[in-house]
Amino acid sequence: MADTKVIVIPEGKICDYIDGKFRNDTPEEYVRQTVEKRLVNEHKYFPEQIRVEYTLQLGSRKPRADIVIFESKDTAQTQENIKIIIECKKETVDARNAKDGVEQLKSYMSACPNCEWGMWTNGRQKEVFRKYVNDKGQIDFMDYNDIPSADGNLEDINRPSRASLKNAYDDNLLFTFKTCHNHIYVNDGMQKQPAFFELLKVIFCKIEDERNIPKPLEFYATSEERSNPDGQLTVKKRISKIFERVKNKKKYRLIFDTNDEIKLSPRSLAYIVSELQKYSLLHTNIDIKGKAYEEIVGANLRGDRGEFFTPRNVMKMVVEMINPQVDEKVLDSSCGTGGFLVTAMTHVMSQLERDFAKELGVPRDKWDSDAENAFQDRVSDMAKVNYFGFDINPDLVKATKMNMVMNNDGSGNILQNNSLLPPHEWTEDFRTSLAESLGIDKSSIRNHSTIGFFDVIVTNPPFGSKIPIKDKDILEQFDLAHVWENDKDSNTWKMTDRLQSSVPPEILFVERCTQLLVPGGRMGIVLPDNILGAPGLGYIREWLIKNHRIIASVDLHVDTFQPRNGTQTSVLFLQKKTKEQKDAEEKSGTMADYNIFMAMVDKVGHDKRGNPIFKRDKEGNEILVPDTSSVLVLGKTGDGSRTVAHEQKRKVEDDQTSDVPPIFAEWKKREGLSW
Known part of the structure; x- marks a missing residue:
């Protein structure tokens, strides 16, 4: 590390993934940083399109949105040009919370005339909305599986192709597993272990579907299917067929009984499928x-x-x-x-x-x-x-x-x-x-x-x-x-x-x-x-x-x-x-x-509470070094290819096991x- 540029992090702060500013190290901030990494590494947005802690004008109020995304990096970053708003909360905040839940997000979206998409998450729950004007000329919101990626392709949100499957990055797969398990635990009334094994069945179906080359992927739930009872039943029928293939494979017979079935409600199953469908479980690191x-x-x-x-x-x-x-x-x-x-x-x-x-x-x-x-x-x-x-x-x-x-x-x-x-x-x-x-x-x-x-x-x-x-x-x-x-x-x-x-x-x-x-x-x-x-x-x-x-x-x-x-x-x-x-x-x-x-x-x-411990300088301050494992791209060359124009930084875990x-x-x- 002799030639490495080191930046000291003040006590109790973290370095923001998007703008490099120091922010308070809180549970809510952990959720936001995980979302920011996903926006860049999975959804392929340029960091220049993204603003953190963006001040909105809502009548006489001036609240700050956690994350906003503009149409492009060259768009004027005014409230009128916001395309997506994301609100991040700590795990203990519920989506139905009157002050900090999804209604807060919808009010922000309504105040931004060209904002079509919004996402609310606490790391255990995730809600995505697409704003539209209904038959009465009023602003309304439709539940969606996910926000669109930078290319704006909505088909991949509803039914991903093999080519569009994404490798999970950092803690996002852990977030997704927790979200799915929590959904089963809360909405299907199952205890932790039964809820886990129902999630296990769905993960098996996901992997079986990925292996079923060259046939088209069948592990999916469209946003429309997820939002109505008939569609949810259609999803359950589709996934149950995959599960039948899983059970009939000799190597899985000691895991699942021949009369076993997915016991999740159609509503929960459609939700979990929509959360998992975008990832490639086989090719993720x-x-x-x-x-x-x-x-x-x-x-x-x-x-x-x-x-x-x-x-x-x-x-x-x-x-x-x-x-x-x-x-x-x-x-x-x-x-x-x-x-x-x-x-x-x-x-x-x-x-x-x-x-x-x-x-x-x-x-x-x-x-x-x-x-x-x-x-x-x-x-x-x-x-x-x-x-x-x-x-x-x-x-x-x-x-x-x-x-x-x-x-x-x-x-x-x-x-x-x-x-x-x-x-x-x-x-x-x-x-x-x-x-x-x-x-x-x-x-x-x-x-x-x-x-x-x-x-x-x-x-x-x-x-x-x-x-x-x-x-x-x-x-x-x-x-x-x-x-x-x-x-x-x-x-x-x-x-x-x-x-x-x-x-x-x-x-x-x-x-x-x-x-x-x-x-x-x-x-x-x-x-x-x-x-x-x-x-x-x-x-x-x-x-x-x-x-x-x-x-x-x-x-x-x-x-x-x-x-x-x-x-x-x-x-x-x-x-x-x-x-x-x-x-x-x-x-x-x-x-x-x-x-x-x-x-x-x-x-x-990590310490005795399981919290990560990072390397510090002689004065005891945490340090940042360039992150060579993460390629962060900000611009395009004349031929349209992306170029690296921003040096991402990371903390270094204080861990000697790799030295031995x-x-x-x-x-x-x-x-x-x-x-």
């Missing part, structure tokens, strides 16, 4: 999809079994360090929402893309449709063969399948199972599915000594003293469930024949993951720090050293899992020793000598580790 999806899953399906989902930045760090390869089998034995698996698959897809581009001799942006389809087939084949997820919670299994479907269809090997049960007690369905996917005889899955199937494991097992394992049949599979005695003279531990009365699940998961690895396989596992440091748990550390090469330990900040859990954790990276390595050490009576990579992550990008993998990669080279 995986990080944006993952953040939106995993946040809404976590808000609605989080259980009481020590389930604290891993932050995305930590998952990315772990996957980059463990570095799964194209032909390796990857498992998350406590898959939760599927974040680790999607992150691992994304990492390998990048390798696959580079190899495929080299094979074709053509970069990705020059591939034709045949090459793109061939690549997607390779990705899908890889996902079906090499990616596995287990979870005891059937709702989370469904949620993980959905996450994998949104990210190149690796849903086939996400299975419900209590990973700690003795293998002979695994259900028949689970053993059959696992054996088929691995290409083995299921009769070979006999006990804890015969389940070493996976090259890489990345996982965050449930942990906590509130959910101990007491079942004798489970405990007797594990060395670490026995009582160990310490010889103080030699400072060594010896396992006895006696079982402990109860054991925290994370201890058993360490050993189960080792059992699931092939010899030489490696894992990255999130664990509470007491396993690595508590004096009474020294036997665990001795067992770890005997059975693994300890590759690395990364100490995470105490706020990593906040705001829901303040347990101090680390990520432990282990490589399972082969039988030959263990025999050689036992014969020589000495352990192999090697170095261990150690790191401490002091900053994880490149340092580890250099260390790994010096140590001669080939993976």
Whole structure:
């Protein structure tokens, strides 16, 4: 950052996305900034067309509209030339609010003679209106799906084509998911979990429709359909036909029953379809999809079994360090929402893309449709063969399948199972599915000594003293469930024949993951720090050293899992020793000598309340730097193409997780580790 121009942000302020002015950092401002980014990046308006906090003349009053958009960047920016008005409120303000609701927006639109469009949003609700003059010569308003984009094409608002589908940007997909879920929760009288699964069905329909190439898109609801009962029924019939196709696909039969149906009211379904239809869920950036999806899953399906989902930045760090390869089998034995698996698959897809581009001799942006389809087939084949997820919670299994479907269809090997049960007690369905996917005889899955199937494991097992394992049949599979005695003279531990009365699940998961690895396989596992440091748990550390090469330990900040859990954790990276390595050490009576990579992550990008933390200067002020990831365009050249004429700026999250993998990669080279 030595050559980067840095701008200091005053305390409690943010830098406006459109005009660069400092504004108060409030919940309402968060909503407005998200809308502003959508106007530029999705709707393709020039920032020069947009004004923020624009003063209107309403009789003797002079209120300020949150956002106004003019016909073009060259139009005189007077009240008469306003085309669109947008009002943004914080989440707690309802659309029916007498002072700050949609009636305020309509009064602003009425005062602007050429304003045809208006939008009101609080981040959870969104209302769009088109102004017209009715048969009585009075100003009236029609509900619409969305405001028009810069090109003014209204057909795409009502029925998007494949070419017009947009990739979601920043937090807009999260906003949309929240809006849809909230609509179901409020208007259909469903509790959070049922509301989530109804939304899940609609998302499946959306993805199925996008995959149904080359047929025209059927996932849509026009503004007219949305606004009347007959139209709403038409939408429900149309989407129900797509859902029938979804249910009839073999890979979805463990998610939906054959007699399952969409239980939403026609009115709610039409609204949700209209909100989702403009986006391409298949092609939106995986990080944006993952953040939106995993946040809404976590808000609605989080259980009481020590389930604290891993932050995305930590998952990315772990996957980059463990570095799964194209032909390796990857498992998350406590898959939760599927974040680790999607992150691992994304990492390998990048390798696959580079190899495929080299094979074709053509970069990705020059591939034709045949090459793109061939690549997607390779990705899908890889996902079906090499990616596995287990979870005891059937709702989370469904949620993980959905996450994998949104990210190149690796849903086939996400299975419900209590990973700690003795293998002979695994259900028949689970053993059959696992054996088929691995290409083995299921009769070979006999006990804890015969389940070493996976090259890489990345996982965050449930942990906590509130959910101990007491079942004798489970405990007797594990060395670490026995009582160990310490010889103080030699400072060594010896396992006895006696079982402990109860054991925290994370201890058993360490050993189960080792059992699931092939010899030489490696894992990255999130664990509470007491396993690595508590004096009474020294036997665990001795067992770890005997059975693994300890590759690395990364100490995470105490706020990593906040705001829901303040347990101090680390990520432990282990490589399972082969039988030959263990025999050689036992014969020589000495352990192999090697170095261990150690790191401490002091900053994880958020505080204990979950609020983002940004880098500051020496005086403690937040800073802005140029945003190279966002191309903001303001003008046109003579041939009509857009040109970059404005430098967008962004805050920098204070997060050290991205610093660790490149340092580890250099260390790994010096140590001669080939993976």
